[in-house]
Each structure stands twice: as structure tokens, then as C-alpha cells.
Amino acid sequence: MKQAYISVILYMILISALSLFSFTAEKPADKQDSDTLIIRGEKHFKNMRMLTNGKENAEAYFSYDGKKLIYQSTNGHECDQIYTMNIDGSDKKLVSNGKGRTTCSYFFPDDKHILYASTFMANENCPPPPDYSKGYVWALYKDYDIYSANADGSDIKVLTSSPGYDAEATVSPKGNKIVFTSTRDGDIELYSMNLDGNDVKRLTFEEGYDGGAYFSYDGSLIVYRASRPKGKELDEYRELLKEGLIRPHTLEIYVMNADGSNKRQVTNNGAANFGPYFFPDGKKIIFCSNLGDPQGRNFDLWSVNIDGSGLEQITFNDTFDGFPMFSMDGKKFVFCSNRFDAVKGETNVFICDWVE
Numbered sequence: 001m002k003q004a005y006i007s008v009i010l011y012m013i014l015i016s017a018l019s020l021f022s023f024t025a026e027k028p029a030d031k032q033d034s035d036t037l038i039i040r041g042e043k044h045f046k047n048m049r050m051l052t053n054g055k056e057n058a059e060a061y062f063s064y065d066g067k068k069l070i071y072q073s074t075n076g077h078e079c080d081q082i083y084t085m086n087i088d089g090s091d092k093k094l095v096s097n098g099k100g101r102t103t104c105s106y107f108f109p110d111d112k113h114i115l116y117a118s119t120f121m122a123n124e125n126c127p128p129p130p131d132y133s134k135g136y137v138w139a140l141y142k143d144y145d146i147y148s149a150n151a152d153g154s155d156i157k158v159l160t161s162s163p164g165y166d167a168e169a170t171v172s173p174k175g176n177k178i179v180f181t182s183t184r185d186g187d188i189e190l191y192s193m194n195l196d197g198n199d200v201k202r203l204t205f206e207e208g209y210d211g212g213a214y215f216s217y218d219g220s221l222i223v224y225r226a227s228r229p230k231g232k233e234l235d236e237y238r239e240l241l242k243e244g245l246i247r248p249h250t251l252e253i254y255v256m257n258a259d260g261s262n263k264r265q266v267t268n269n270g271a272a273n274f275g276p277y278f279f280p281d282g283k284k285i286i287f288c289s290n291l292g293d294p295q296g297r298n299f300d301l302w303s304v305n306i307d308g309s310g311l312e313q314i315t316f317n318d319t320f321d322g323f324p325m326f327s328m329d330g331k332k333f334v335f336c337s338n339r340f341d342a343v344k345g346e347t348n349v350f351i352c353d354w355v356e
Contacts, residue, residue: 037340037350041316045333048352050340051089056080058336059323060349062087063107064173066327069334070095070105070114071349079126082116084151087332087351095153099124101141104168108195109175112151117167119143121158130245137245140165140188146180148195159197165244168211171195173328174219177258179203181211188246190224192258203260208237209246212274215258216282217328221306222258223266223276223285225251248272253287255306266308270294275322279303280330286314288322301335320347330354 037048051060052073058080060071069087072080082096082105096102100120107114119127122143130139144167146160160166162184169180177192184191190203190210204210206228213224227250229237240246253276256263266285267273271294276287286303290296292313301314301321315321319338326333333354336347 038352039316039339042314044314044355046353046355048350049089051085051087051349051351053348054342054346056347057349058347059104060334060336061106061325062327062332062334063111064109064328065111066329066332068107068111069349069351070107070116072103072105072116082114082153084114087334093152095149095151097153097156100143101126103144104170106170107151108148108171109173113148114151114153115146115148115159115169115171115178117144117146117169119145121145131243134240134245135247136249137240137247140183140241140244140246142183142244146178146197159193168213170214172215172219172258173217174215176219177215179213179215179222181213183241188241190222190260192260201260203256204263207234209248209251210254212276214277216278217280218282220258221255221278221282223253223255223278225274225276226254227251248274253285253304255285266304266306268308272299275324277324277326280326280328282306284310286324286326288324326354 038045056074058072060069068084070084073083074080079101080103081094081098082102083092084095085092100118102116102118105116119141127141130137142164144165145158146166146169147156147158149156164183166182169178171178179192182191187207188209190213191200192203193200208227208229210226213222215222249272250270251273253266253273255266269291271289271291273287273289276285278285284303284305286301288299289302290299298318299320299322301324303312303314317339321335321337324335334351337350338347
């Protein structure tokens with residue numbers, strides 16, 4: 001009798017274990033994904049980690065050896081400053097001087113020097129935010145200039161000192177040129193210069209915003225965002241520009257040769273497309289867009305061939321994913337996102353393995 005009772009108990013335990021196993025095996029994919037920071041449908045991501053936790057953290061870009069990231073953050077500051085960290089999120093260090101507002105940081109190919117824009121030379125205090133009574137606008141602070149420094153932030157050198165906005169600078173992997181955005185000629189155009197700030201050349205000439213440019217990994221191409229307003233939109237663009245503002249409601253992705261020749265439009269969807277970056281092979285571009293939510297603020301990452309074909313949605317978060325970049329070997333991928341924010345609207349840096 002005792003043995004029969006024990007057998008019944010063991011049978012019940014076995015049934016319970018099998019039931020638990022069955023439940024685990026049939027766990028919905030979206031539930032599994034949410035537990036690992038990856039959202040259902042994001043098939044190109046694996047082993048994702050959140051590297052920052054709180055405040056505003058954006059525009060994180062790899063060092064050329066793939067061991068570090070440089071990024072901007074409001075953590076502990078009134079407005080953005082530049083930090084570096086290891087790709088596991090450790091050893092976070094302030095590398096700008098903590099004055100003014102900074103943006104658009106990048107490593108030089110030697111990984112011993114960094115690049116960023118700042119307003120500190122004109123005013124050590126944070127500039128005022130843009131006037132949102134005019135709707136959602138970006139500020140083009142006229143006090144922004146571009147600086148280089150040692151990787152630890154020492155030995156700051158000014159590379160641009162022209163009147164108006166100079167920012168959005170990135171470096172060619174070939175180590176010979178910097179591409180940047182400037183209002184020095186009255187419109188918002190792209191320019192190139194040597195690593196020391198000399199030999200400045202204008203690359204774009206059409207009226208409208210041209211900016212946010214990055215080189216391909218072989219240094220032969222530049223990808224960028226641009227607006228080509230017409231009619232009333234052009235009138236509005238001109239009026240806002242006089243006030244140092246831009247409304248980024250329609251931006252398309254373009255590609256050109258590194259010398260500014262052979263410009264061609266990649267996207268033509270009427271959305272706000274920005275933050276484009278080349279795949280390591282130079283045949284595709286990944287970019288941020290509200291293509292799936294044209295009237296809203298739901299931005300996802302998309303990829304497209306450089307001829308405009310093969311559009312693919314990469315992220316499926318219902319808030320914001322942007323500022324994508326591959327490591328030089330193409331194995332790691334970094335981006336910034338509002339996903340899993342502790343406080344609504346916070347932006348954090350995420351890194352993962354890229355699955356092709």
C-alpha cells in the first residue's frame with residue numbers, strides 16, 4: 001500500500017514536470033524576446049546588452065579597433081557632454097570639458113584622438129532649447145564649432161571657427177578627410193576638410209538641409225540626409241533657418257562620391273529619414289525612419305540597397321530606435337533606443353551581435 005502511494009506521488013510529480021516543460025517550450029516568441037531586450041521580428045540581433053541606464057544617451061560610435069564607444073550623454077550635466085566607454089559598458093569617462101553643449105563625437109582612425117562639436121568657446125553655459133512653439137524643430141546653434149582632442153579629452157584643438165553652425169563631423173576610415181555640416185555659406189551644406197581643419201571644400205549646393213554624413217568603410221562614398229523643400233515648405237525652411245532652426249519632417253537619404261560628385265537619391269518615401277550608415281561591404285545602408293508612422297514619433301531602423309531597392313525593416317520597437325553603426329569587422333552593432341526605459345522617453349545605448 002505504501003509503495004502504491006509513493007508511485008502515485010512520483011507519477012503526479014512526473015506529470016507536473018512534463019507540464020512545466022511543455023509550457024516552457026511553447027512560450028510565445030515575443031515573450032522570450034522581451035526577456036532579452038530583443039523585440040519579436042528583430043532577426044538580425046543576438047546577445048543584446050543595454051550599456052547605459054537613464055537620462056539621454058545618444059550617437060554612440062565604435063572606435064576603429066572595436067573596443068570602445070564614444071557617445072553623448074546628459075548624465076550628470078544640464079546638457080549633452082561627450083563620454084567614452086568599453087563595449088561592455090564599463091569604464092565610462094567624460095572626455096569633453098563639461099562646458100557648453102556638445103554633440104556628434106567620433107574617433108579618428110588611430111583611436112588616439114577624438115572629434116566632436118561644442119559651443120563652449122562662445123559660452124560655457126548651455127544654450128537655450130529651441131522654440132517648440134514653432135512645432136518640433138532642431139536648433140542649429142551658431143556657436144557650434146568642431147574640435148579634436150586626445151582620446152582622454154586633453155589637448156583640445158579647434159578645427160573650425162567660421163561664423164555659424166559647424167557640427168555633425170565624421171572621419172573617413174582612410175584617415176584623410178572629415179565630412180561635416182555647416183551654415184557658413186548661408187544654407188545648410190556638407191563640406192570636407194583635412195584632419196587638421198585645412199583644405200575646406202563644399203560638397204553640396206542645392207537649397208535645403210544637407211547633413212548627418214558618414215563615409216563608407218573604404219572611404220570612397222558618403223551617405224547623408226537631405227531635404228529639398230518646394231513652395232510653401234521652402235518659404236518656411238528659409239524663415240526657420242534665419243532663426244537657426246530646421247523642421248525635420250521630410251528628409252531623404254542620399255549617396256555621393258567622397259569628392260561630392262555623382263549624387264543620387266536612395267529613398268523617396270516622404271518620411272523623416274536620418275542617421276544613415278553603410279554596411280561594411282558598402283552595398284547597403286541602415287538608417288532611422290518614421291516610415292511606418294509618418295505622422296508620429298515611432299522611429300525604427302531600416303536597411304536598403306544603395307540603389308534604393310531591397311527595403312527591410314530591422315527594428316520593431318514602438319517608440320524610438322536610431323543612430324546605428326557597425327563595428328569595422330561587421331560583427332557588432334550599436335544603436336540607441338527608448339526601449340525598456342525606466343523613465344518614459346529616456347534614451348539608452350544598446351549593443352548586440354549582428355546576424356546576417
